[in-house]
Amino acid sequence: MVLSLAPLWIILLTLSQCTAATTLNETCTNASGFVPYDFCMVTLRSNPHSRHANTTTLAFISLNLAIINATSTKAKIDTLLHNAREPELKNGLQACDIVYSNAIMDLKSTGDFLLSSQFETAKALVSAASTAGNECGDALRHAEVASVPRRFLRKENGDFGLLTLLFLGVINPLL
Numbered sequence: 601m602v603l604s605l606a607p608l609w610i611i612l613l614t615l616s617q618c619t620a621a622t623t624l625n626e627t628c629t630n631a632s633g634f635v636p637y638d639f640c641m642v643t644l645r646s647n648p649h650s651r652h653a654n655t656t657t658l659a660f661i662s663l664n665l666a667i668i669n670a671t672s673t674k675a676k677i678d679t680l681l682h683n684a685r686e687p688e689l690k691n692g693l694q695a696c697d698i699v700y701s702n703a704i705m706d707l708k709s710t711g712d713f714l715l716s717s718q719f720e721t722a723k724a725l726v727s728a729a730s731t732a733g734n735e736c737g738d739a740l741r742h743a744e745v746a747s748v749p750r751r752f753l754r755k756e757n758g759d760f761g762l763l764t765l766l767f768l769g770v771i772n773p774l775l
């Protein structure tokens with residue numbers, strides 16, 4: 601009995617893995633209006649669950665990556681702030697600290713809306729959060745302190761923008 605069922609399970613398993621791989625590829629193809637296809641694939645594949653994930657789970661994976669990224673950037677900002685001497689630089693970093701804190705709060709509540717399939721609200725919250733990198737960059741540029749290197753937090757701000765765009769690209773077909 602068990603033996604005779606085995607082929608069916610193999611077929612079902614193969615089928616579901618095939619569907620999942622298609623979902624990932626299709627998701628990144630669909631999201632290519634938001635982020636480059638390769639960035640989407642590499643980023644989502646960094647979580648092993650993405651291979652077997654449906655669209656909602658892929659949205660959660662990208663959301664978590666954005667939260668981890670923003671949390672790590674905020675920690676970096678706090679360290680820089682602790683060591684900053686010039687008032688202009690402190691002001692700039694304080695602005696960065698606030699926008700990233702707000703972004704993290706928005707992203708954390710986005711999870712609740714995803715769970716209840718309120719994709720429009722999830723989109724609005726992540727769109728609001730997505731500006732944190734640009735706002736932080738602007739605040740630092742306005743600090744105009746010689747000790748602020750031109751590339752200060754530029755990679756972090758850019759990465760965060762891409763991760764929030766990735767989320768928006770993943771949920772776009774659900775809207």
Ligand SMILES: *[C@@H]1O[C@H](CO)[C@@H](O)[C@H](O)[C@H]1NC(C)=O
Pocket residue numbers: 622625626629
């Ligand atoms: C991914 O999707 C694209 C566009 O639909 C298709 O051309 C490509 O063959 C697919 N790749 C894989 C690995 O399924």
Ligand SMILES: *[C@@H]1O[C@H](CO)[C@@H](O)[C@H](O)[C@H]1NC(C)=O
Pocket residue numbers: 622623624626627630655773
């Ligand atoms: C990709 O977009 C098409 C067209 O909007 C949609 O039918 C399909 O469900 C989307 N696929 C995924 C995995 O998001």
Ligand SMILES: *[C@@H]1O[C@H](CO)[C@@H](O)[C@H](O)[C@H]1NC(C)=O
Pocket residue numbers: 653654655656657
């Ligand atoms: C997506 O997958 C998750 C986890 O396997 C599951 O809980 C959820 O019901 C699925 N959602 C849809 C729309 O199929």
Ligand SMILES: *[C@@H]1O[C@H](CO)[C@@H](O)[C@H](O)[C@H]1NC(C)=O
Pocket residue numbers: 643668669672759760763
């Ligand atoms: C933030 O995201 C970027 C782009 O995916 C990645 O290269 C980087 O390692 C991430 N950093 C952290 C601390 O997660």
